[in-house]
Amino acid sequence: MTLFLLQLRNELWKLFAKKRTYIGFAMFLLAQNVIVLMFRFTHGPRVQMERVLEGNGYLAGQFISTLSVATFMLLPIAYMLLPLYASLVGGDLVAKEAEDGTLRMILSRPISRLRLLALKWLAGALFSFVLVMALGVFGLAFASLWFPWGGLFVFIPGEMFSVFDATAGAQHYAVAHLMMATKAMTIMGLAFMFSCFNVKPAAATILALSFVFVNFILMNIPYFRDLQHWFLTYHLNLWQLMFGQPIPWWRVWQSLSLLVAFNVTFLVIGLTAFHVRDIKS
């Protein structure tokens, strides 16, 4: 076990010491700041939010807050940037080492391929978790520079209208991020699976992104509306359910268990492909 932890620490070193690991992260922070400034200094989204709140009998001043703006930032980040970044990291984990030639050096040592992949997947999963948590904290920090602390208001047209006091809102915000970590891990795992095949890192990333976006597009075609629960993206969005009043826990557990199944499947396919593959220079 001690050796496994040492090896995991080494994988994390490799991951966190790379500059390219932080390039994407810098983009996240930039996007968060742009959204906050847009919310603060333009009228569009803020006025719309005020109108919806006041139209439903709430005082807009209490809910145009740090929490509401930080949550407002989540949608574009979760739909666009997070899949891109998670698949970039997952696609790199095995394929980049194969491309660089370090994989051949690792596999000249008596470590099993199963153990190596387990280490890499775990490092990717930890990275995904840390990334989402950091995004949540930075989102709050940037929003707090321009907006006061207060209640949380979440509005997704046709899907959700929720208001919470500050304490409950903070709890929902935290749990939503925990669930969003499962989304990041699953997309990372999908790219990781492709990365185990004999492909370039970019190909693994593109394949994973294509899979997610095709799922998303198909899921939103009215013809497939009744079949939505068959799509991966339907379950990836379970973080949104954490802002429900009340939270539909049966749906959450259903999606969580399916995501676990998806992850195990991705891992098994990746492992099989990696195991039968010849590692050559």
Next chain:
Amino acid sequence: MIELTRVEKRFGRRLAVEDFTLHVSAGEIFGLLGHNGAGKSTAIGMMLGQVWPTAGEVRVCGHEVSRHRRQALRKVGAIFETPVFYDYLSGWRNLEILSHYTGPTPPQRIREVIDWVGLTGRERTKVKTYSHGMRARLAIAQALLPQPELLILDEPGDGLDPEGMHEIRQTIRRLHRELGLTILLSSHLLNEVEQLCTRICVMNQGRKVFEGSLADTKRAHQWVRLRANDFNRAAGLLQRERLIEATRDGELIALAPDVGTEAIVRRLVEEGIAVYEIARPEQTLETFYLELMKREGGAD
């Protein structure tokens, strides 16, 4: 130390290694020779459990590699043609990471190998600042970490300048002399192999075409240089009398079995042909290799 028995490897329809049998004993410096694409790296890949053989058995340190890879590679170090590392990490961190894939390694051991390869003082700087020679030394250091009994070197001199090549040769000799390692050296640099190895195996198009000692390569040579006042007349006479089997390049003759150079000289002098020189030209590994490839008809 290494035993390959009737090993075959196919990549799709292409046969990369065919009916390959090899035996490397403990304590040897064994050379695996062949042109690019001859199957050397595939054979090494199979020894290290990186490439799965289609047929046959590969045993390293007494263990079958496909089934008992961990035991087989426990005391094996390997170096590949271009030393690649995590450039953004220090030499020390690279060694730490790579050594832990074998087992827990105390810092003292890492310090020892750094000292041994002469990288002391540079171990904490990032590998991206290392010269090619320093990378080669770091590659040797990582291979030495598990205290190996067998070292597999896949074209370690590739891309090095003559100084770097010399340094690598000296290091290989030191590894053999001071640490008593068995070394398998794969290379297409004949000079390097000739200077280092005691036995060699030559591969061509996935097949073994020669296995033996360097002395064998010299013995296998049958050509004798003959300089006479009329080479064509001399050759014709000797061939008619079955004293030689073939001629080449207007100055070389291949003696028939059990025929010595003295018999040739005597017969030519009897016929009034002046003989200026008769000698076996010094056989190098290069001439042996080129002749072998010519015979096999497969050199690139």
